[in-house]
Amino acid sequence: MPRRIAASRGWRRLGLAWIAGAFGALAMPPYGLLPALAVSLCIAVWLTDGAVSGRSLGRRAGPAFLIGWAWGFGFLTAGLWWLGSAFLVEADEFLWALPLGVIGLPFGVGIFYGAGFSAAAALWSEGPARIAALALGLGGAEWLRGHVLTGFPWNVLGMALGQNLWLMQAAASVGLYGLTVLAVLICAAPATLFDAGSPRHSYGPLAAAAILLVALALAGADRVGQADPAVSGVRLRLVQPNLQQDAKFRPENRDDIVDRYIELSDRPPEAGEATPTHIVWPESAFPFLIQRDPDTLAKIAAGLKPGRVLLTGAARADEPLPGERPRIYNAIMVIEPDGTITDTYDKVHLVPFGEYLPGFLDGALRAFGLRQFVAIPGGFSAGNPAAQRILTVPGLPPVVGTICYEAIFPAAIRPLGQPIDAARPPGLILNVTNDGWFGDTPGPRQHLAQARLRAVEEGLPMVRDANTGISAVIDPHGRITAQSAIDVETVLDADLPARIIGGTIYARFGDLLFAGMLVACAAAATARRKRA
Template structure:
């Protein structure tokens, strides 16, 4: 098929000679393992546009190579016959992109290597291998619309945009490092998330970063240089709008002073029930340290996800000890596992929860995690039983894992002295427009005033993982127009205003604490907060329509 592509590429309507057209021709003519190997390498290069690196040109090179590979695959083939080879290019590209972006998952299997080392290839290679199928489907859909010319960039944006949305929703969803994060980590560019969200940013990222591919093709300077010029104008316009939207620092909520406690507890044998007293003492000691000279006393203390290696709700002595460590008027918001009495014939149910504890020792409110991590926090009972029969177990040493909170019960936390709190636990904060489920009725007439994210990234050590997690949670603040308060066991803990500005943060892997005021929410909210992915759906339809119309033109 490379000969067919060579004939198409050499047609009179193509630009004559030049290094860029020559490079595009050489890439398009690749076949076999060279084609798919280059697709894998291009995808891996694209991952360096994600946090913590943020090298946007890498995604431009990555997607440009992908377009040229698609050109060579589509040339000379009928519409249906190009579906499978385009799918394979997309799968190889996605496999490389996710392998390079998610390799740090392997760190979690090394924490208790004697039990979990066997599963390391499943996390480091198996997960990217499987999730690459979404990109394969996206590239396949784009291939059905493929036409040499600028419209093929819209076709690719449609295919990848739809694939990323599906990756974030199907099979419980995993929208980690969605391509829109290439724009979603830059303070100016991320402001567009307030209107179009992460998936809208994904459409823009593909349109902008794949546009240079047209420099190698086109019978007229307008079709050859126009897309790249348009991409530059879009980037400049996004940056100017973002800079204008930022404005002065956001006001703060009067009478609120937060203390985020980062104990830096290792995820190993030290975090055991027999060490409960030392662990609780460590939290209390960090919580009671005096503030900086001239700074007010904290009104609210925050501890991270799964703060205790035991069920504190069933340990009145520990609850009393925690309450005694609070000063009058202070309240504690902490992550903690909790148990619920079973119905007759059922096993005890465990939940990954957030609890509100007052100075009188009362647990006044709780939130149970709804979006559990598959294989990490839960397994279907038959699979869990099969693993245990083989002498293996999942990460959470609870038969069957945690139970999920129900959407009907999901609610805003009521914390005395704070505006209503939209609670998220761990990677729940990476899901766009999922801070509150559709149809949610809060317990108070007030809208939420902040997003709380408690997490434990100790599993992943000093890798890109915790930094990527922070960047994705940060974008939720911009989308919803709410400040984000994030407390992580080993870091990175931070307070972020509703425009995505980091007010204060801690280093990674340090025992420390952070005192900060609470920024106020954006009055009236954001377009994305009100309408969700409606703008993304319109952008997706526009890309599909533009590519389809171009195909019908003579």
């Protein structure tokens, strides 16, 4: 079979690559079938064997690129099909663009995988070293996918390991992209069992991969052996209102919306449980500018029990100069018991086409009457990427704000170009989001899984409040201590886990170890080519 796969040509080769990539998506959340990625990558290795065999170095890049692009196209199409749900919320306006999201995005982002396979082909050789070349190419490709053109690190290959409690612990040292290198080394190793010309099957690479996988699991199990303590004097209440993206969520319904939030916030706790000290409301809590509505702020202050501090998602407007349109920010606000807004965080990493139209397309698209999904005139403005993300909240350790899919970006809690303030280290990551656009699909589950990995990388608890779910409290080892169901109106009461004192290796050094892993893979692949 490996020889037949390697011998495929033309459209048959691309079709096999697409199918293999699509099958590999079963390794991503919420399915977590790691063997599916092994099958997928083994087929990719054999296809690349056939593409580079007998070709000079200069003639390898094109065929390898097409294999990688087709593989990535299939992987992303099968893993991100649920994006189509967002185009159906306001189908009369956005249905025409559904193919662009479901097919066009994977088609374009597949270019990164093509580049990764091309890089691997340049170092390709017979034997196990080509697995290192593939890990180098795909590890670099995934890093580029997370950074180029605002970045889109959704369902990075490292999530194949990053959703298992024991295996994800390696992210505390090497991060998501380091997990990607490990996942490729482990899952592509079985391809070497069938190397052509070998006098007998070689089990060495497979045995090494199995040992590596077991070692990661045992080290992870040891790391999560003890429970994390709770922060004293803190009891969280996460409000999940389950407000759908329909006509009810309009400014004219502000009173009903605010009343719903207050009613949920003031529900009595379960028998024997402590009274909440801090209330969290999700992203897009209000379809109006709460900062300019003193009556609503007074209503919130009167409606919440005395002493409770509110953290909420909300749109925020700055004060424009005369003749200028105000800039609108997607923000997190800290509202104290008297109704005063004492601190804010403005979202830095906006969703292209969801919250704004990219500058080079903005004029052209608006000329046709098109807009971004969130109906803000002109779209949201991005916050300052170099500003501190830390929110000061009475009764809580320093809070790092993240909004929506900002939680899928490794190292995103750090201000651009600046280290974390050692004198005031963060004590938790707050993520408010609205996954109501995607319904009961894999999307919200994938979002939760990726946010969960940020807690492990940084050694910080994650408090995640989602409009329609899934809301959760996650300790700094990635254990979910409280979780809501999806598409239900509910409140989630939980203690706040304490951070890991001293942080993690990844929190201190970022992707430095990942870069070292790429260098090691390049050295292994290059050494084999020199001997060949």
